[in-house]
Amino acid sequence: MDRILTVENVIKEYGGKYNRTPALNGVSFCVERGEFTGIMGPSGSGKTTLLNVISTIDSVTSGSIILDGQEVTKISVNKLAEFRRKKLGFIFQDFNLLDTLNVHENIALALTIQGEVPGQIDKKVKDIAGALGIHDILHKFPYQISGGQKQRVSAARAIVTNPSLILADEPTGALDSRSAQMLMEIMQKINLELGVTILMVTHDAFSASFCKRILFIKDGLVFTELVRGDDTRRQFFHKILNVISLLGGDVEDVR
Numbered sequence: 001m002d003r004i005l006t007v008e009n010v011i012k013e014y015g016g017k018y019n020r021t022p023a024l025n026g027v028s029f030c031v032e033r034g035e036f037t038g039i040m041g042p043s044g045s046g047k048t049t050l051l052n053v054i055s056t057i058d059s060v061t062s063g064s065i066i067l068d069g070q071e072v073t074k075i076s077v078n079k080l081a082e083f084r085r086k087k088l089g090f091i092f093q094d095f096n097l098l099d100t101l102n103v104h105e106n107i108a109l110a111l112t113i114q115g116e117v118p119g120q121i122d123k124k125v126k127d128i129a130g131a132l133g134i135h136d137i138l139h140k141f142p143y144q145i146s147g148g149q150k151q152r153v154s155a156a157r158a159i160v161t162n163p164s165l166i167l168a169d170e171p172t173g174a175l176d177s178r179s180a181q182m183l184m185e186i187m188q189k190i191n192l193e194l195g196v197t198i199l200m201v202t203h204d205a206f207s208a209s210f211c212k213r214i215l216f217i218k219d220g221l222v223f224t225e226l227v228r229g230d231d232t233r234r235q236f237f238h239k240i241l242n243v244i245s246l247l248g249g250d251v252e253d254v255r
C-alpha cells in the first residue's frame, strides 16, 4: 500500500487560556493512495477543522500530519502556498469560481499558477473537461451555467493539476439532489478511473455512500469507521444511516 496521508494524535484547540475550545482531541487515521474517504459527524465535531489542518490553512496545537512523505505541520510559512498548489486540490461547497473568467480560463488558471508550460494547458483543460462532461460549456462564464455544472468545473480545476490529494468540504451542499448525484458519480469516476485520492467532508449520507470508506468523527476523535467492501451503494447507504443514528442525528437526506 502507498500511504498518502498519516494523521497522528492531532490536537487542535482554539482560543486562549481562559476560553479554550477543543476542536480535535488526538485524532489519528491514514489514507492510502487511491482511496475515496468520507468524513462524517455531528455539527461541531471537528470535520472542517480537520480539513483545515490537513490543508495547512490552520495550524495544529500538537500532533503530526504527513502528506505524501512530508510533515505538513513543520512547513515554513513562506512555503505553504507552494505546498498547497503542488500537493492539494480543493472542492468547496460554494464553488469558488472566478466570475470574470470563462470555464476554460477558470480551469486553466490552476495550471498557469502551477507553472505549466503554455503549450500543454489547452490539452490538459480539454482532457479533464471531456472526462467530466463539461467540454461543451468551456466558453461560458460561471453566471451562464447551472450549480451542478459549476461544481463539475470546480472538480475539474481541483484535479487538473494532478494533486496527491483532493480535499472536498460539503461539495454537494449547495446542489439539488439530481446535481448532487451527478457530482458524486463523477467523483466516484475520477477516483476509480483516474486513481485520484479524495477526502470528503459531508453531512449527506447519500453522498457519503459513494465513498469506499467513512470515518465518523465525534468530539474531535474518530469514533468508528465503515468500509464499503463488496456492499452495493444502497447497502452501504443503510449502514451509514445506522451509524449516524448511533452517533445521534444529523441526517439530511434519506434516500
Ligand SMILES: Nc1ncnc2c1ncn2[C@@H]1O[C@H](COP(=O)(O)OP(=O)(O)OP(=O)(O)O)[C@@H](O)[C@H]1O
Pocket: 014, 015, 021, 022, 023, 041, 042, 043, 044, 045, 046, 047, 048, 049, 050
Ligand atoms: N476559528 C474558531 N475559533 C474558535 N472555535 C472554533 C473555530 N473554528 C471552529 N471552532 C470550534 O471548534 C469545534 C469544531 O468545529 P468544526 O467547524 O471543525 O466542526 P464541524 O464538524 O465542521 O461542524 P459543522 O458540521 O457544523 O460544519 C466547534 O466547537 C467550533 O465551535
